[in-house]
Amino acid sequence: MRSSPLLELTRMRMVTFLRDPGALFWVFGFPLVLAFVLGLAFRNRPPDPIHVVVVANAPLAQALKGDGTLNIEEAALDDARWRLRRAQVDVLVQSDGASITYRYDETRPEGRVARLAVERAIERSNGRVDTLRATDEKVSEPGSRYIDFLVPGLIGMNLMGSSLWAIAYGIVDARKKKLLKRLAATPMKRSDYLLSILLSRVVFLVFETVVLIAIGWLAFGVAVQGSFAAVGLLALLGGLAFAGIALLIGALATSTETAGGLMNLVMMPMYLLSGAFFSSKHFPDVLQPFIKALPLTALNDSLRAVINEAAPLSSQWAQVAVLLAWGLLPFFVALRVFRWQ
Amino acid sequence: MPEAATVLSCTGLKKSFADVHAVRGVDLELKKGECFGLLGPNGAGKTTTIEILEGLTPLDAGEVRILGKPPGDASVRERIGIALQETELPEKLTVLECVRLFRSFYSRGREVDAVIGHLELDEKRTARVAKLSGGQRQRLALACALVGDPDLLFLDEPSTGLDPQARLKVWEIVLAFKAAGGTVLLTTHYMEEAARLCDRIAIVDHGKVIARGSPQELVASLGAAQVIEVTTAPPLSDEVLKALPSVVRVSPKADARVLHAADVAAALPALLELARAQKVQVKNVTTREATLEDVFVHLTGSELRDA
Numbered sequence: 082m083r084s085s086p087l088l089e090l091t092r093m094r095m096v097t098f099l100r101d102p103g104a105l106f107w108v109f110g111f112p113l114v115l116a117f118v119l120g121l122a123f124r125n126r127p128p129d130p131i132h133v134v135v136v137a138n139a140p141l142a143q144a145l146k147g148d149g150t151l152n153i154e155e156a157a158l159d160d161a162r163w164r165l166r167r168a169q170v171d172v173l174v175q176s177d178g179a180s181i182t183y184r185y186d187e188t189r190p191e192g193r194v195a196r197l198a199v200e201r202a203i204e205r206s207n208g209r210v211d212t213l214r215a216t217d218e219k220v221s222e223p224g225s226r227y228i229d230f231l232v233p234g235l236i237g238m239n240l241m242g243s244s245l246w247a248i249a250y251g252i253v254d255a256r257k258k259k260l261l262k263r264l265a266a267t268p269m270k271r272s273d274y275l276l277s278i279l280l281s282r283v284v285f286l287v288f289e290t291v292v293l294i295a296i297g298w299l300a301f302g303v304a305v306q307g308s309f310a311a312v313g314l315l316a317l318l319g320g321l322a323f324a325g326i327a328l329l330i331g332a333l334a335t336s337t338e339t340a341g342g343l344m345n346l347v348m349m350p351m352y353l354l355s356g357a358f359f360s361s362k363h364f365p366d367v368l369q370p371f372i373k374a375l376p377l378t379a380l381n382d383s384l385r386a387v388i389n390e391a392a393p394l395s396s397q398w399a400q401v402a403v404l405l406a407w408g409l410l411p412f413f414v415a416l417r418v419f420r421w422q
Numbered sequence: 423m424p425e426a427a428t429v430l431s432c433t434g435l436k437k438s439f440a441d442v443h444a445v446r447g448v449d450l451e452l453k454k455g456e457c458f459g460l461l462g463p464n465g466a467g468k469t470t471t472i473e474i475l476e477g478l479t480p481l482d483a484g485e486v487r488i489l490g491k492p493p494g495d496a497s498v499r500e501r502i503g504i505a506l507q508e509t510e511l512p513e514k515l516t517v518l519e520c521v522r523l524f525r526s527f528y529s530r531g532r533e534v535d536a537v538i539g540h541l542e543l544d545e546k547r548t549a550r551v552a553k554l555s556g557g558q559r560q561r562l563a564l565a566c567a568l569v570g571d572p573d574l575l576f577l578d579e580p581s582t583g584l585d586p587q588a589r590l591k592v593w594e595i596v597l598a599f600k601a602a603g604g605t606v607l608l609t610t611h612y613m614e615e616a617a618r619l620c621d622r623i624a625i626v627d628h629g630k631v632i633a634r635g636s637p638q639e640l641v642a643s644l645g646a647a648q649v650i651e652v653t654t655a656p657p658l659s660d661e662v663l664k665a666l667p668s669v670v671r672v673s674p675k676a677d678a679r680v681l682h683a684a685d686v687a688a689a690l691p692a693l694l695e696l697a698r699a700q701k702v703q704v705k706n707v708t709t710r711e712a713t714l715e716d717v718f719v720h721l722t723g724s725e726l727r728d729a
Contacts, residue, residue, distance in 0.1 A: 089526040093515060100514040100550075258510035266476050266506075267527040267570070268499040422478065 086269055090277035095284065098247060108243040108285065112235055112293055119235075119358075120228050120301050131195045134161040136175040141203075145174075148202040171195035225389075232297035233384035234357040239289055240316060241351065241377050244323035245330070245344045247285070248278055252331030253340040256422065265421040275416065279324055286320035287313075307387035311394040315387065315404075319380035322407035326376070328415040351377040379403035426453040428487075429574055429605045430475065435484035437470050444470040446629035448484075450607075452574075457596065457606040459620035461613065461714060463724070467629035468609035469507055472578050475607065476504055489573065500528060503572030505563045507579045513552035517543050520551065521565050528570035541565045541595065557588025564595055575599055577608040581615055593618055613714035623714070627722050640717045646670045646682035649716055650689060653678040653706040654697055662700075666692045673719065680719075682712065 098104055130152040135142040142155045156164065158175070165173045165184060172195035173184040181203065185192035255261050264274060294312070297303035305312055326347060334340035354361055354368070355377035364372060372378050383400035386392035394401070430452040437445040445467045452458045460468045473479040475486060477494025491498045511520050521534050538547060541561045546554060554562060560580065567575060580596065581589040596619055600606055610616050616623050617637045624634040633640060641647065646668070652658075663672045663679055668689050671682040683689035686709050697704045 084522065084526050086526040089523045093512060093519065093523055096519065097512050097514045255512075259506055259508055260510060260512065262478060263504070263506055263509040263511075263566075264527075266478055266499065266502075266504045267524065268496060268529070269527040 087273045087277055087280070090269075090273055091280045091284075094251070094277055094281040097251075098281070098285070104247065107246065108239070108289060109292060112239045112289070113296055116232065116235055116293070116296055117300070119231055131172075131191070131198050132170040133195060133199055134164055134170040134173050136161050136173065138176050141174070141176050144206045145199065145202050147206065148198070150198060151202060172199055174199055228297075228301045229303050229389050230360070230385065231358070232293065232301070232303045233388050234381050235297075236290055236293045236316065237319060237355070237377055237381040237384055238352065238357045239293060240286055240319045240380065241323050241348060243285065243289060244282055244320055245327045245348060248282060248324055248327035249330040249334065249340050249344055250337060251278070252328070253334050253337050256420070257337065259422070262422040271419075271421075275328065275419070278328065279321065282320055282324050283317065286316055290316040303388070305388050306391035307393070311387045311397075312384065314394065315380065315383050315397070315401075318401060318404040318408060319376065319384075322376040322380070322404045325408045325410070325412035325415065329411040329418075332415040332419040351375050354378065356381050373399075374403060376404055376407040379407075426455055428452070429454050430486075430488050430607065432475065432484060432486040435471060435474060435486065436482045437467075437474060437479065438482055439470075443629055445474070448624075448626070448629070448631055450624060450631075452605055452607060454573075454605050455600065455603055456621040457600050457608065457619050459616040459623045460607070460609040460626050461611070461616045461620075461623050461718070462609075462626035463611055466626045468611075468626055469578055470629075471626070472576055472607065472609055476502065476576050500530075500570065501573045503567035503570055503575045505560075505567045505575075505577050505580060507582070509563060511551045511559075511562065511566070514550060516548050516550055517554070517562055517565075518547045520562060521569055524566040525569045531570040532568065534569065537565050537569045540598075541568070542591070555588070557584050557591060560584060560588065560592055561595070564592070568595075568599065573605060575604055575606045575608075577606065579609055579611070581610075581612065589615070613718070617714055625714075625718060625721060627718075632721050633717065637714060640714060641712050644671070644682055644712050644716060644720060646684045647712050648683045648686040648689075649710050649712050650681040650683055650686060650693065651675065651678050651706075651708045651710075652681065652693060652704065654702045654704050656702055658696065658700065658702060662696060663693075666696065671720070673723075675719075678706070680716075682716070682720075 131150055132152050133145065133154070135145065135153060135155050136158050137155065139155065142153050145151055145153045154170065161170075161173050162184075164170050168186075168189070171185060171189070171191040175182045175184070183196045183199065185196050187193065252261070265271070290313070294305060298305070330340055330343045330347070334343055354364065354372045355375050357377070361372050361378055379400035383397040386397055387394070428451055430450065433449045435445055435448040436443075448467070448471055450458070460471060462468050470479060474481045475488065475493055477498065486493050488498050489501055515523070517538065518534070521538055525531055525534050538544060541564060543558065543561055543565060546558055551559065551562065564580075567577075575596075577596065581592045584592065593615070596606060596608070606619070608619065620637065622634065622636055623640060624631045625640070626632070633643070635643070657677070657679065660672045660679070663669065663681060666681070666683075666689050668683045668685040669681050670684065673680045681689065681693070690707075690709065693707070694704065
């Protein structure tokens, strides 16, 4: 009895992957470890106190200690300046009795805030009275924390890494071991082989995405605000975009070393530019069109919009178009240049 | 009895890689049911030739017909079985999974379990490829080649690197395939393998066929069925050795001299008498039947294994 070659090929790829503990860890274990480590580092803590150093002036230091938001130290001038340079304190305060000098780094938001807070504390201790009564309402909106930013980025990054490694490396390895040549000598349809690569990738990317979303939700309370279908579709498009690139690398690379080099060449810029760990908006405006055309940027941005802001998929048409382009163009180039031996 | 149908024919086959002329005009014809061997040293162009015929390597010049079609034709791929010189099947797959995968490619073929049984891999059915011995791997490669129930089997160095017992098993499998009416083209640099399996042989060297015929015909072409290898100190001259009764040829082999003799019973006493008369010491003397190895050495002046 004969089973379908496409199914058998897909099963071969999946079984090979599932029996490889190393590959399993990098695809499923590593992102979890990363999410936990980063989640710990950036968990929501009470706000940091403002660090102030007062230059050799005990009465002033004592007066400022009445303000609970300030962390006051006293030091000699040289020591105080050194601590400011090292960013161990946010502002240096020096008083000659008649006037006060604030020394701080204007480009650091902490420095500017510290100067205002110290000034307010000094004025209040000197008897200044607020003209309006103020009430503070402190918020921590789900969807606006760092971990909310991080989880979609991790999903995107993981889809990129697993697609590239599993596909490009797998093809080059199979060619090196003459398995591709052996398969090419059978009546196997070449398209079945390439399709089986995409099919097994789709199956695994469903698992990867579900696992990361579940962990984000259970461990960090990162909820999907938008539709799950939209997230699924974006993950699928992203996975196919990276599969297309991976197929091209697998078609071009002659050795596993070249494949590794090409993969790093593709992935490194995207790790940095595409906003996996920090927003890509920090990069200069001239770079933005280029950054937005990268598949990982399109995937991260659209996943964030859907997961954090409940954006409808229709608002993400530009990102979807970028992902489609990356999925289709390299795929067809790869079909043309693919070598079986 | 009508002549068997031609299964494979090629004429004027040529192939170069960069500036290396790997195959320089090879002609072959295989009849249904025969086992044909390409015998030659490593680098003689055997693998290039067989891979052109398998449809894996495009040819530069020449005409090839396999089962009436050009090589690599989809209908041809359905009817040939192949074992490449070195294929590493996926290490993480089991024997059963490998054979089932290859079975799925063929529109008609044999039962997976029957092939596994036939190749004596029953006990290793669920073992992963990584855990198989060299002989078991080679039998698995043959299982993948046979599961499509081919008419024509291509085997590139089928027993290279195997221990004698594993080699015998491979030979049994090939002979069984032939006995069932299958046609085989194999390459080898083991003359025992060629002699044991092949009905006809083409001796290949430097990309050309330098002799062809049945193993018996090729050995007979030496004109002397016996070989005497003798080492003396000091060495005897080739002229006096050649003058010994029934000796047709003398050639050097390291310190020894190799004598091709039609009648060893006449040549050997004469040789010992000559040594005594010339007062040279006979350090070693052996006699044996002439083999394909001797044919190769005679034709090329170099030995199969070391060439």
